[in-house]
Amino acid sequence: MTASMATTRKKAAAATKLSGAQMILKALTDLGVEVVFGYPGGAVLPIYDELFKQDKIRHILVRHEQAATHAAEGYARSTGKPGVVLVTSGPGATNAVTGLTDAMLDSIPMICLTGQVARHLIGNDAFQEADTVGITRPCTKHNYLVKDAADIPNVFHEAFYVATNGRPGPVVIDLPKDVQIEQAEYEVTGRGEHRTYRPQLEGEEEAIREAVAAMATAKRPILYTGGGIINSGPEASDLLTELAHMTGFPVTSTLMGLGAFAASEKQFLGMLGMHGTWEANHAMHDCDVMVNLGARFDDRVTGRVDAFSPGSKKIHVDIDLSSINKNVAVDIPIVGDAAHVIRRMIDIWKEEGFSNHQPSLDDWWSQIEGWRSRECLKYQDQADVIMPQKALERLEALTKDKDPIISTEVGQHQMWAAQFLGFEKPNRWLTSGGLGTMGYGLPAAMGAQIAFPDRLCIDVAGEASIQMNIQELGTLKQYNLPVKVFIMNNEYMGMVRQWQDLSYEGRRSESYSASLPDFVALAEAYGMKGLKVEKAEDLDAVITEMIETDGPVIVDCRVAKLENCFPMVPAGAAHNEMLLPGDGVSKPTDAEALAVV
Amino acid sequence: MKEQGTIATHTISVVVDNEAGVLARVIGLFSGRGYNIESLTVAAVDRNDKRSRITVVTSGTRMVIEQIKAQLDRLVPVQKVADLTIEGPHVSRDLALVKVSGEGDKRVEALRLADAFRARVVDSTRTSFVFELTGSASKLDAFVDLMRDLGLVEVARTGAVALSRGEGGL
Ligand SMILES: Cc1ncc(C[n+]2csc(CCOP(=O)(O)OP(=O)(O)O)c2C)c(N)n1
Ligand SMILES: [Mg+2]
Numbered sequence: 008m009t010a011s012m013a014t015t016r017k018k019a020a021a022a023t024k025l026s027g028a029q030m031i032l033k034a035l036t037d038l039g040v041e042v043v044f045g046y047p048g049g050a051v052l053p054i055y056d057e058l059f060k061q062d063k064i065r066h067i068l069v070r071h072e073q074a075a076t077h078a079a080e081g082y083a084r085s086t087g088k089p090g091v092v093l094v095t096s097g098p099g100a101t102n103a104v105t106g107l108t109d110a111m112l113d114s115i116p117m118i119c120l121t122g123q124v125a126r127h128l129i130g131n132d133a134f135q136e137a138d139t140v141g142i143t144r145p146c147t148k149h150n151y152l153v154k155d156a157a158d159i160p161n162v163f164h165e166a167f168y169v170a171t172n173g174r175p176g177p178v179v180i181d182l183p184k185d186v187q188i189e190q191a192e193y194e195v196t197g198r199g200e201h202r203t204y205r206p207q208l209e210g211e212e213e214a215i216r217e218a219v220a221a222m223a224t225a226k227r228p229i230l231y232t233g234g235g236i237i238n239s240g241p242e243a244s245d246l247l248t249e250l251a252h253m254t255g256f257p258v259t260s261t262l263m264g265l266g267a268f269a270a271s272e273k274q275f276l277g278m279l280g281m282h283g284t285w286e287a288n289h290a291m292h293d294c295d296v297m298v299n300l301g302a303r304f305d306d307r308v309t310g311r312v313d314a315f316s317p318g319s320k321k322i323h324v325d326i327d328l329s330s331i332n333k334n335v336a337v338d339i340p341i342v343g344d345a346a347h348v349i350r351r352m353i354d355i356w357k358e359e360g361f362s363n364h365q366p367s368l369d370d371w372w373s374q375i376e377g378w379r380s381r382e383c384l385k386y387q388d389q390a391d392v393i394m395p396q397k398a399l400e401r402l403e404a405l406t407k408d409k410d411p412i413i414s415t416e417v418g419q420h421q422m423w424a425a426q427f428l429g430f431e432k433p434n435r436w437l438t439s440g441g442l443g444t445m446g447y448g449l450p451a452a453m454g455a456q457i458a459f460p461d462r463l464c465i466d467v468a469g470e471a472s473i474q475m476n477i478q479e480l481g482t483l484k485q486y487n488l489p490v491k492v493f494i495m496n497n498e499y500m501g502m503v504r505q506w507q508d509l510s511y512e513g514r515r516s517e518s519y520s521a522s523l524p525d526f527v528a529l530a531e532a533y534g535m536k537g538l539k540v541e542k543a544e545d546l547d548a549v550i551t552e553m554i555e556t557d558g559p560v561i562v563d564c565r566v567a568k569l570e571n572c573f574p575m576v577p578a579g580a581a582h583n584e585m586l587l588p589g590d591g592v593s594k595p596t597d598a599e600a601l602a603v604v
Numbered sequence: 605m606k607e608q609g610t611i612a613t614h615t616i617s618v619v620v621d622n623e624a625g626v627l628a629r630v631i632g633l634f635s636g637r638g639y640n641i642e643s644l645t646v647a648a649v650d651r652n653d654k655r656s657r658i659t660v661v662t663s664g665t666r667m668v669i670e671q672i673k674a675q676l677d678r679l680v681p682v683q684k685v686a687d688l689t690i691e692g693p694h695v696s697r698d699l700a701l702v703k704v705s706g707e708g709d710k711r712v713e714a715l716r717l718a719d720a721f722r723a724r725v726v727d728s729t730r731t732s733f734v735f736e737l738t739g740s741a742s743k744l745d746a747f748v749d750l751m752r753d754l755g756l757v758e759v760a761r762t763g764a765v766a767l768s769r770g771e772g773g774l
Pocket of ligand 2: 418469470471495496497498499500501
């Protein structure tokens, strides 16, 4: 190399030097990020300054960092793309912890950028310093502290790879303020993957063959599907539908998996688990071959583990090896991505011509019809008060043709929404399953609405939960996001009250929602429409007005105060020991049973 | 999972990316999920390729051990996990530094036993020795026990490092 070549090279390199903050924006743009949910502060000012200077990435200013994380989750779950969050150091980062944990438990791809104090101040208890990588280590899939601006391009590409590949999850990138200012060359080495992390997508052929052979001889089979199907992408849902139709197997779904298989399908038994349907839980208990596709035998699903589906051969397809044999020992484990494995299952089934000599499932289906005839979701309608189930039935009837995206808060209303709103397609149902985070629904709906400005996005809320992120009404207003907040107001932390009535002899300790705001006035204070409905005969009119209003709306739907959510698998019980509405309250529960729930 | 099964001790070898925080991830996994750590050692083993090897001795039922391995494997910077206890024969070594003080017969006896155990004297004064001893954990335990009556002052141990026998590697 000649001297002059070297100098031109050097010059070119010098010309392409960017500040850390510029590199962050460039990396996000290169990675296809369109929107960031965030909140500024001292330690991210250089990044905010760069945001100001560009127009490719949209920034949505939330009112609390927790809401930014849930908005990113809502965005991710409705689009399948990772949600991006930007918060400052210290309190900004700690406020994000709930949403990170939520995304961790529900396997939601998220990138959370946190500001950090300058490198030389780390460890000095500097102003707004928190050990963010330390605090978030157990609640992220992975995290990074960037100590050198030159690392930014690679770290960002790697972080996106990690968040979205294998079992998705949240990734934190902690960015010291002086790294945001430092100049370096922008260079992505490698292929934007992780140096060593390579999740397994294809299931092991032998195991899949063994599984399909077991399915082909099953007399009482069931497909037990979960959030893994949603995370695998819409194709996995199509394949699941094909598999179900081809085999004729009944399908049940976890809370996280709703929408992967259309609720209107005859083969769909509804959700399973603690508030699952009578038919789904009984079928799970009595089946001879259980095919778990992308679910994780969560304790809300299994009930008492030693009484969980005692006679079945269990097949478990999961992308995460650590989900297998964690809670329930299975017979045929398959580590792989749902879509890949289901596709292989379908091919093998066809190849072997299993449909031709499959045992008849007629007896099984007639047993299932027997369970169905219990009509476990039936409720006693009342004239003088709106039953929560009724409110949801009307909501569903009046919005069905609009293909709405529904989010929820946490509590009875969430379980009723899961039971009464039929989801026909994936990515329409946003709920906090694993962590059960009150305050999730409003920001999640916001995130979905940002992704789909023209879709109908509804947060089915409880009057207690909604107050946990109520400040986001300001965000709705600022961006004129037409989210509909449908509050099922029973004046109680209904789910807590239900447990207290069933297991603590009705001692309603601190579960009354006292001093509620006037939600209509509150809506108006934020400059949006507020509606209130107290009579069943007004429900349709109010819901219609809600839907037809441009812009955000809050509906204060006054519902029966003491209605309980059934069916319910009580504390420490088995699937086939469900309670139905007529079963009365105060079942005796022993200390051990109370401790496990 | 609540499982009635026999509890066994396993030596698990973990090859990880040598990067900041990786040890904290591994230790956090054990404490966060309530697994035991009997010993844990870590050091870089390949500086060019930025690899470290962690050797963890842990105990649990079969299902818990399987979970530990799967959870370790799930950590992003973990490259490989091997359960040396079940994957064939392996050698495991622990190093101890043992300080003994005494005079007269006790001193002579300590030195004689050290010799029998092939311990090396790495420091000595007129009234004390520091012995260096390597071997299996049980051999080290036996030596330390014998020193108790001979003026044992203190012990430092590395915990186990282990490799599989034979030509194969991780
Ligand atoms: C952040 C958070 N704190 C506490 C709880 C415990 N919790 C679960 S449901 C519930 C009551 C929710 O009340 P509301 O939002 O009115 O819903 P409802 O059950 O009445 O439909 C509580 C307090 C939780 N899930 N999340
Ligand atoms: Mg309530």
